[in-house]
Amino acid sequence: MSFFGFDPSGPPSSGEKDQKLDTLDFEETYEGLGEQDEDAFNDETFGADVKEIGSNFDFTGGLKPASKPQTVNPNLSYAKAAQVDQVIAPMASLWNEEAKTADSASSQPASEQRVLSLEEIEAKLRQPQQQVPQMPQMNPYMYQQQQQLLVAAMASGQFPNPAAAAQALAQGYFPPFQPGVMPFMPFQAQQMMQQGALGQGQQPQQVQPPPAGLQVPQVPQVPQSAPAPVQQQQQQQQQQPALQAPQALQSPPVLNAASPPPHSSQPVPQAVEQKVPASASAPSSSATPAPQSVQQVGSSDATGNFPPLGYDEKPRKQRPQRQNPENLTQEEREKLWRRQNKVSAIIRCSGFMNPRDKDFVTRVQLSQIVTDDPYNEDFYCQVYRVLNSSVGEDDMSSIAQKYLDQSGHRLGGREKRADVALQRMQQQVSKAVTVAKERGERTGVLAKEGALGKVSVGSGKQPRKQLVINTTGSSDEVVVPKENVYSKSSRAFQLSVIEDIYSQVLKLESLERENQERDSKDLWNALRLNDTIETSSTVVSPFISVLSIDKAMKVFNRLFHFLNPEQKIKLMEAIFANLHNIDVVMKGSYANYVNENYEIPKTEKSKIELFQMTVMKTLVLFVSESDFQQVLRFVALIVKGGNNNVLFLSTTKIGLSLITILVSRLELIKQEFSAGLSPQDLAQWQTIYDHLFQALEGRLATIFPPYLSNDDARKVRNSESKSDDSYIWQFLASLSLAGLLSHQRIIVDEIRNEIFGSMGVSKALKESGDLQGAEKHLSNLNLFLNVMGLKASESDITEL
Amino acid sequence: MLFFSFFKTLVDQEITVELKNDVEIKGTLKSIDQYLNLKLDNISANTTKYPHLIAVRNLFIRGSNIRYIHINPSLVDTNLLQDASRREAMASAGDKIGGK
Numbered sequence: 062m063s064f065f066g067f068d069p070s071g072p073p074s075s076g077e078k079d080q081k082l083d084t085l086d087f088e089e090t091y092e093g094l095g096e097q098d099e100d101a102f103n104d105e106t107f108g109a110d111v112k113e114i115g116s117n118f119d120f121t122g123g124l125k126p127a128s129k130p131q132t133v134n135p136n137l138s139y140a141k142a143a144q145v146d147q148v149i150a151p152m153a154s155l156w157n158e159e160a161k162t163a164d165s166a167s168s169q170p171a172s173e174q175r176v177l178s179l180e181e182i183e184a185k186l187r188q189p190q191q192q193v194p195q196m197p198q199m200n201p202y203m204y205q206q207q208q209q210l211l212v213a214a215m216a217s218g219q220f221p222n223p224a225a226a227a228q229a230l231a232q233g234y235f236p237p238f239q240p241g242v243m244p245f246m247p248f249q250a251q252q253m254m255q256q257g258a259l260g261q262g263q264q265p266q267q268v269q270p271p272p273a274g275l276q277v278p279q280v281p282q283v284p285q286s287a288p289a290p291v292q293q294q295q296q297q298q299q300q301q302p303a304l305q306a307p308q309a310l311q312s313p314p315v316l317n318a319a320s321p322p323p324h325s326s327q328p329v330p331q332a333v334e335q336k337v338p339a340s341a342s343a344p345s346s347s348a349t350p351a352p353q354s355v356q357q358v359g360s361s362d363a364t365g366n367f368p369p370l371g372y373d374e375k376p377r378k379q380r381p382q383r384q385n386p387e388n389l390t391q392e393e394r395e396k397l398w399r400r401q402n403k404v405s406a407i408i409r410c411s412g413f414m415n416p417r418d419k420d421f422v423t424r425v426q427l428s429q430i431v432t433d434d435p436y437n438e439d440f441y442c443q444v445y446r447v448l449n450s451s452v453g454e455d456d457m458s459s460i461a462q463k464y465l466d467q468s469g470h471r472l473g474g475r476e477k478r479a480d481v482a483l484q485r486m487q488q489q490v491s492k493a494v495t496v497a498k499e500r501g502e503r504t505g506v507l508a509k510e511g512a513l514g515k516v517s518v519g520s521g522k523q524p525r526k527q528l529v530i531n532t533t534g535s536s537d538e539v540v541v542p543k544e545n546v547y548s549k550s551s552r553a554f555q556l557s558v559i560e561d562i563y564s565q566v567l568k569l570e571s572l573e574r575e576n577q578e579r580d581s582k583d584l585w586n587a588l589r590l591n592d593t594i595e596t597s598s599t600v601v602s603p604f605i606s607v608l609s610i611d612k613a614m615k616v617f618n619r620l621f622h623f624l625n626p627e628q629k630i631k632l633m634e635a636i637f638a639n640l641h642n643i644d645v646v647m648k649g650s651y652a653n654y655v656n657e658n659y660e661i662p663k664t665e666k667s668k669i670e671l672f673q674m675t676v677m678k679t680l681v682l683f684v685s686e687s688d689f690q691q692v693l694r695f696v697a698l699i700v701k702g703g704n705n706n707v708l709f710l711s712t713t714k715i716g717l718s719l720i721t722i723l724v725s726r727l728e729l730i731k732q733e734f735s736a737g738l739s740p741q742d743l744a745q746w747q748t749i750y751d752h753l754f755q756a757l758e759g760r761l762a763t764i765f766p767p768y769l770s771n772d773d774a775r776k777v778r779n780s781e782s783k784s785d786d787s788y789i790w791q792f793l794a795s796l797s798l799a800g801l802l803s804h805q806r807i808i809v810d811e812i813r814n815e816i817f818g819s820m821g822v823s824k825a826l827k828e829s830g831d832l833q834g835a836e837k838h839l840s841n842l843n844l845f846l847n848v849m850g851l852k853a854s855e856s857d858i859t860e861l
Numbered sequence: 862m863l864f865f866s867f868f869k870t871l872v873d874q875e876i877t878v879e880l881k882n883d884v885e886i887k888g889t890l891k892s893i894d895q896y897l898n899l900k901l902d903n904i905s906a907n908t909t910k911y912p913h914l915i916a917v918r919n920l921f922i923r924g925s926n927i928r929y930i931h932i933n934p935s936l937v938d939t940n941l942l943q944d945a946s947r948r949e950a951m952a953s954a955g956d957k958i959g960g961k
Contacts, residue, residue: 437948437949437952437958438866438949439862439866440944440948441863441866441867441938441942442866442869442870444945445870446870563944564947564956567944567948567951612943615940
């Protein structure tokens with residue numbers, strides 16, 4: 062079959078005529094270099110035939126063999142189909158050109174002959190296509206959408222067979238589908254071919270390889286250019302000269318070979334090349350109408366109204382004068398042309414993948430993204446969505462919807478088919494989840510016997526390869542590496558305690574979300590309240606020592622929630638008994654900063670604020686629901702620490718606030734539910750109060766930090782002086798509320814200077830115009846005075 | 862998957878992406894994948910310095926080209942992020958939480 066250009070000795074065998082060409086060109090261009098052929102190894106290197114190589118070497122190069130896939134192969138991958146696209150392109154343009162030149166330049170019978178052969182080509186090419194009836198004037202794009210829609214519908218399992226699917230989806234113009242025929246690739250390949258033709262047609266001027274080009278030097282008469290290729294064929298093939306024309310044209314590869322690509326016309330003198338279009342168009346003005354109509358009728362007859370393969374609309378529109386001058390106005394034509402341009406731009410890159418390919422890619426992508434364990438691998442997103450959206454969505458459908466939205470991957474191609482696509486995507490997601498589950502079991506790890514570890518295969522979740530250390534060793538007991546054994550006083554130990562707590566809290570929270578039984582034993586053990594560690598000043602339990610670290614404070618509320626009532630009480634008691642040992646309380650005392658003008662460092666201040674927001678909030682909430690005896694025990698724990706302890710706590714904001722809360726809670730219960738209290742309880746409270754008061758008596762003024770004091774003897778001014786002092790007055794109020802008249806007298810006596818100082822400040826502020834500041838001072842003062850039935854103004858104190 | 866999970870919550874929010882070639886692009890995050898490749902919509906950039914971005918409205922950025930992503934702090938739930946990273950750490954340490 063040298064016919065198809067497979068004969069390796071093809072070019073040399075093309076005979077004497079080419080050698081004639083050689084003698085013409087070689088002397089001018091190669092300047093005797095050809096003599097070097099006498100190289101001894103030349104034949105070895107280039108083969109025996111090399112001398113005969115002429116100027117008619119094969120310009121189409123590798124294209125010839127590649128054009129074979131035109132006998133469309135159902136097993137063809139789309140990648141190969143894409144190649145076909147390239148290969149076919151010049152061929153299509155050739156048909157254009159040849160047909161045109163045939164129409165215009167040759168005589169009537171010759172052109173008719175040619176048209177017939179073109180039909181034959183098309184018929185041959187369209188054989189697979191004809192299995193599916195064609196929609197008249199449907200462009201390839203629409204056609205492709207149809208196919209996708211149909212295939213999508215079928216693959217979704219909605220329809221028992223293709224026929225049913227086709228029927229369901231047929232929308233007026235959709236042709237009935239023949240059952241049992243599902244030639245995906247043929248469609249694809251065909252689209253490729255059409256697209257190739259269209260794409261090529263975008264540059265008709267470039268593509269216009271005058272078929273006469275090579276022949277021009279020999280046959281200068283341009284009008285005879287059309288038969289010329291045939292002549293060449295005859296000479297090349299040297300067989301069946303009579304049948305040559307129809308046969309040659311029946312087989313596209315040969316056509317391809319006969320028509321050199323544009324650059325092959327380079328040797329042709331410029332003038333001649335320019336002459337060709339002119340000469341081609343010149344006869345057309347006179348003689349074209351008849352052949353053209355014949356050609357169009359013929360082609361439509363043969364192909365059932367489908368636009369002939371070689372005759373894409375583009376070139377026709379681009380040269381409207383020549384093609385159909387009678388039908389359209391200039392405006393219409395331009396509009397049509399623009400539209401065609403657009404369509405071809407769209408479809409040029411579409412249709413490379415059929416729906417199955419797309420589904421496959423989608424499934425791969427999805428299987429990387431979805432997980433069977435969203436609450437471990439996608440915790441943030443899952444919980445964030447729950448927290449920040451009012452409606453809980455169905456998980457699968459939301460993933461599918463989201464994916465569709467994001468990828469713009471609408472299998473239906475149209476908005477109204479989105480539900481079908483969504484349904485399909487949901488199936489994909491659930492499939493992908495199953496795959497992900499399976500994959501979780503067989504971990505994607507490459508193991509080598511005897512290696513230290515395994516190299517994990519890069520996956521979507523772990524794109525980076527990493528060494529997975531063998532943990533399946535025989536040792537059951539956990540050997541903690543030396544660097545992981547912390548000294549109990551180290552910060553690393555404290556942090557590890559907190560992380561333990563977090564782990565337990567997270568586990569319990571997970572159980573809570575699942576509405577399962579939960580056991581707080583592990584959490585309680587993680588608190589390590591029975592353990593002791595040595596700090597710089599004292600021996601406390603680890604939990605007390607970590608309670609001043611930010612993240613421990615933050616987790617306090619969450620862990621407290623999971624403790625059972627006894628555990629809660631135990632924890633509270635531990636805290637109240639060690640209040641002065643909690644770092645944040647300890648460092649919050651102004652007594653530590655005498656040398657720094659009582660300025661509490663910024664970091665401590667922010668810690669105190671955090672403590673108030675987290676731990677103290679929880680404590681206050683718990684205290685406000687505790688009964689009398691319980692609160693009494695807390696106060697007793699504080700008092701039991703000794704006079705110095707109470708005195709120290711009263712110099713801190715947190716300590717003072719906590720005592721205030723406990724005392725006022727007791728008083729509240731006493732006043733509202735006195736009936737429920739036994740005389741022993743009340744007596745006990747009286748004793749404890751006396752202890753508390755004794756600790757403070759004589760030094761009550763020290764509860765005012767100097768920077769908040771208005772006593773001229775004590776006061777110091779720093780950046781904190783403007784801050785709120787109401788917590789002090791609240792403490793004094795609760796202390797006097799719980800006390801007897803004698804207690805109140807002592808209190809007033811001791812802080813007399815503060816009272817008058819505050820009134821003085823208020824007066825000064827009022828005079829300077831700061832009414833708000835003045836009012837604030839007075840109302841804070843009155844918090845305390847009102848308890849005793851008194852009321853202060855700027856100038857004096859009156860009874861209520 | 863922590864960052865993938867995190868960035869998924871930023872979809873449809875405005876972010877500023879700073880690339881390794883110093884181009885800064887502000888835009889609405891449309892999608893993100895596990896490699897932290899981004900799709901941005903309605904982008905704006907310093908077009909006097911990078912005029913080739915004038916005509917670009919949306920773009921795809923390969924994750925490996927990103928240096929920083931600036932986000933609105935109010936869009937980040939730091940406590941939740943800490944918990945998520947703890948859960949992931951627990952899972953990779955073999956102490957996996959079974960439930961939600």
